[in-house]
Structure formats: structure tokens, C-alpha cells
Amino acid sequence: MIKNISNLGDAALYCDFGKEVNKDINTQVIKYFKTIQKKNIAGVNNITPSYNKLIISFDLKKINFNKLKKAIDNIEIIKGDSIQNKKFEIPVCCEKEFSLDIKRLEEKLKMKEEKIYESFFEKEFFCYMTGFIAGMPFLGDLDENLRAKRLDTPRVKVPKGSIGLTEQFANIYTFESPGGWNIIGNTPLNIFDSSKENKPNLINPGDLVTFKRISKEKYQNYHE
């Protein structure tokens, strides 16, 4: 449930679901997101779910904070409207040229490379949110022993398809972008396709994701 609604500037509502990050709270956020989206409230121009927050921005010409807050306060979340969890298996190649930070992680985590990969590839991940750059999924949760901080100095260019780890999360760089996550491999799969306007994101909040290790040969000959 929303614990508190405040204003973020003069044209957005900041809905706070608390400090915790877990699947249950995130599922609540996504339910609110979907319900509000369906309501088509005049003036709302974006709804952004994240781990435990929901930001609703609006056109100040059409509605204002107090009016929209009232509408959200009174919204009823349809019970039993469960989120469909689609499942995806993402192929990942971990050859040296792709696993840019694996040595750094070995040091940071005091773990052998093979142990890191073993733990990573065994996990089923939950997609908490997408964004920062178009289509990037934020996936959790990594086992406690795989949690590392961001790079001290972020890369100016992280290659497209890179799989990154930071804290309890994994992500996929949908296109070349700056970024500070620890890169452990690369997927040949296209995660974001802007030409598919109705469904540009492969992975959406609530989906379940596993990763599968592939050889360099398979990577090079990969066809979707």
C-alpha cells in the first residue's frame, strides 16, 4: 500500500511504498501502476514504477497536485488482478572480451570466477522495473555473496548487450550507454526494439528471467 503521497515539484506525485525492496512491495507498486494506467486519468502523462516508489507526472495545464492526489487516494486496486509473470531465458557469453569486470569482481567479492558464474546462472530473477535507458530491466535478487558496489568511476561507454551486476541487482544494457555496473558478460539477444511500438521491451516488470551460458561460437551465430 502507498504509505505517503507527496509532491515532486509542481507536476508530479511521489507515491512512497516504504523503504524496503522486495517482491511483495514491488508487486504492489506494479498493481497500482496498472490500475492507474487503466483509469486514463485526464492530464496524467507518465507513471513510473520503481522498486518501492511510483511517480505520476501530469500536465499542469489540465490537473494539479491536490486534485490528482485525491483521485489516487480514492483509487481501488482490483483484488486478485494478478500480474502475469512471463518467463525468459537470456543467452549470455562470458568470454574475456565480454566479461569486462569479472577480475575486479573476483577481488571485490573474494570469490573465484567460476563460483561467481555458478551462483549467477543458478538464479531465477524477478524484474522490478525497466528504465534509466530504454528497455533496461532491473533484475533481482542476487545472492548475498554476489553483491558489489558500482565501479568507482563509471564507464563512458558500456557495450550494448552487457550484463551488469550491482548490489542485489542485475541489468542488461539495451544499447551502448554510460554506466557503472560490474560487467560479467554479453547477450546477443535484442532486449529493446523501438520499431515494435506496442511491445518494444522484451522484459517487463513482474517477469521472471534466467540466464544461460553460451559459447562464443553460439554467440557469433546467434539468430533470434
Place this chain on the structure above:
Amino acid sequence: MNKNYFEIIRAGINSTFQDLGRDNLYHIGVPFSGAMDNRNFLLANKLVGNDHNDPVIEFAYQGPHLKYHGDKINIAITGDVSFKIKKGDNLIDGECYQSFILENNDELDILSTNKSVYGYIAISGTFDLQFQWSSCSTNTKAKIGSNNGEKLSVNQKINIKEINNNFMNRKLNYINKKIENIRVIKGTNFNYFSEEGKKIFFKNEFKVSKLSDRMGMRLEGKKIENIVDTNIRSEGLIKGVIQVPADGNPIIMLSDHGTIGGYPKIGVVVSADYDRLVQLTPGSTIKFQEVDLNSAETLFKLYDLETQNLISQI
């Protein structure tokens, strides 16, 4: 096939097609984009008799040098811009906020914006563009929008699908006001900063850094000290949000911003000041002034009324 087009002799620094942008896509990571300076975008279209959301060319600092081929067309430039029109051997100084006719082989040379960043070119016609999610706005980072998500480049053509017969000469007396204080509402992490840090934020001047673009404006100044945590759980952003990362220098989110961020939010620029904020050039100084939500809403009403007034004068 297209008999009306612009030939690009020089593309300019960052020339892109823009309209009002695309909404309801933050949740998949796609920002609004759209014209940075909304008022000047609207005025450009009105000056050539277009609909309010028709695509225009936005340029930054040095704009494009274009040679026109085709039937006569009406053009308008808005912003604070120096430009020349070349008709045969005649080189004419252009004037903003006044429509003018271009004929076959005429040239339009956008020399530069004056102590501002963005300017706009509108035509009495329709550019031949691709739309994505109902918007032509080019987001060069995500490669979304018209021109394959790229800025204009030299030697390419800008095709014009059709020209409407709106050749009326329209004019507006308008001077872009410079702004000294940018008004902000306290952000959701305002209390992450020390008393001294909060004071610095509202009392000191900041300098706009060279590392500013359509995504964000970086500021430099006295370090704003964080006493809680220099990271927050990543959450949604909106344009105008002022984040302060560990180095203590504020970054303001602009129209092509990342949709999610993990730095504490010290404040949010009020909607009424956004158009003028984006026009601040690197090197200029900025000072923040605190306002509450009610005042921000009133300021926006006034600003919007003023914009509507200007539009109705054309």
C-alpha cells in the same frame, strides 16, 4: 520524388527534429524529449500558420546552413538567433519572430544563438519524417524518432512532403527575457543535506558546466554536503529534478533525461521556469530561489497565460 527539399551545407552542432514529444513511456525507459523551449517552439509554428504540434528543426548554438530547392515556402525562426538569408547575390540579416519567404536556391544560414542555447525553424509545410509513438522528436541517445534517431548531418536532404499556401507575413514583438533566479520546490531528499549544504544551495551561485546537453545540465559550485547517503534506491525522475551525486555538484534533468536515477533529489525546478532554464549557456551563473507548491502553480498559470497571449498576438 520530393521536389521540395533543403540541402544541408552545414548541419550545425546539434540540429534535430522536435515536436511536443511523447508521453506515457517513462515506465519502459523512454523520456519525453520534444522541443526544449516549449514557448519558442509554439511561437515558431504559429508564425507560419501551423498547428501547435507540427515538427520543427531545433538547433543548439550554431545552427544549420541550408539551401532550399523547390516552390516558395514561408519560414520563421524563433529564439535569440543571428542568421542570414541569401537570395542570389543579396545577403540579408534575418529577424526572429517574423516570417519570410524562401524561394528556389535561396539559402538560410543560422550563424548562432546569442547568449542562449536553443532556436527553432518552422516551415509552412510538412517535413517528410518518421514518427515513433506519435512523435517525430529525435532522441539521439536511444536512436528514437525521425532521421533514424540521429541529428542532422551534412550532405543529407530534408524532404518536404507538402507546402501549404500560408504565405501571410506574420510578426511578433518579443524579446526573450533572461532569467537570474531559477525557482525550485524542495526535493524529496532535501533532508539528506547538511544545514550548510542547504544554505549553499539557496544562497550561492552555481556555474553551468560545459557538460550540459539535452539530457541534463551539470552545475559547478561550492560542494553541497550530503549527511545521509549519496545513493538512494533507484526511482523515477521527471524533467527539472535536481540531483546531487557524491561529488556535491547538482545535475538538473532535462528533456532527454534517463527515466530512473539513484542520486538524492535536492529540488525540482518549477514548470514556469523550465523554458528559460534550458536557455542558460555554459559559463553563465544560476541561483536557486525556494517557492512552495501553491506559488509554483500560480507562476505556471501566469507563464502559460503569457504564452497564450503571445500566440494570440500573431
